[in-house]
Amino acid sequence: MLARTRENLQSIYVLIFLNVAFFLFQYQDQERYRYLFSFDRSRVLSGELWRIFTYQFVQSGPLSLFFVLLILYIMGSAVEATLGTFDFMALFLLSLFGSVAIAFGLNIALLGSFFISYSLLFVYAYLFPEQTFYVFFVLPVKVKWLAWIAVGVLIVGIVIGNKQSIAAAGGVILSFGYFLLRNRRPALPKALRPDLPKKGLDEEQLVVHRNLVLYQKIKKALGPGTAEERAALAASILPTIKAGVNICPPRDFKPEHEDRYCARCEGFAECSVRHMRLSDPALAEGETHS
16 A cells, blocks of 8 residues: 555654764764764774764764754655655665765775765755755755756765765665665656546556546636535545545645656545645635534
8 A cells, every 4th residue: 555655654853863862972072972983994893883873973063963954854854754764764774874885895984974965865856856945045046956066066076086975976876776766657658647538547547547637626626616616526525535544744745746646645535635625724614614
């Protein structure tokens, strides 16, 4: 069941907590903390296996921690909500251990979590390429361009022989490759477009087609439609809601997204009604008073 396999357990808050907790300990004795928890191949071989995981929590200072938390909260939470906790944690760990594998082979010391930040940025940019951030709260830049800049920085670092960039590339390749294999889906075929007949479609395709047709009706009702039409449409959807399906946060309702995740989901009916209520508060009030 797609909606359940992509359940969001909000593990991102555990990672945020660990970063803050480790930093508070680190701040008391930074040199000793780096000595104990950064990645060092010789010490890993001597049995200090925790370094494979803890190097990500060793920050260079408060500013570094701020940007790590910002990326985790803004990008990490969105990626987890979209992919589900299982795929998000798999991606996260592959990025972590991919960098470690390169670092182990080339005897590179690792310190900090910018290795993982690359992976989160690239996946986020792939999922939400048109999302705009305001650099210094003034300059608008789409996240896809930020990702391309990061790609350039990474490539330059590799070319000039920067060992940290080489290690980061290992994590990026492994994690992003996993993401594409697990989540990349082809654009909607012509046969599934809501304005074309549904003849010859299999059961799953019929579900997608039906949901996309329904979404077109919702857009029309929320646009030029009347309050009575919106109420009638919402009432017709309610009986089709499937109980017990885990649904995404309100802003994640994207039926027209190229991967058609929402249109395939069993929670589509429930999200449709919620979308209508959020878009037309009067509709929700009317149902409450009726």
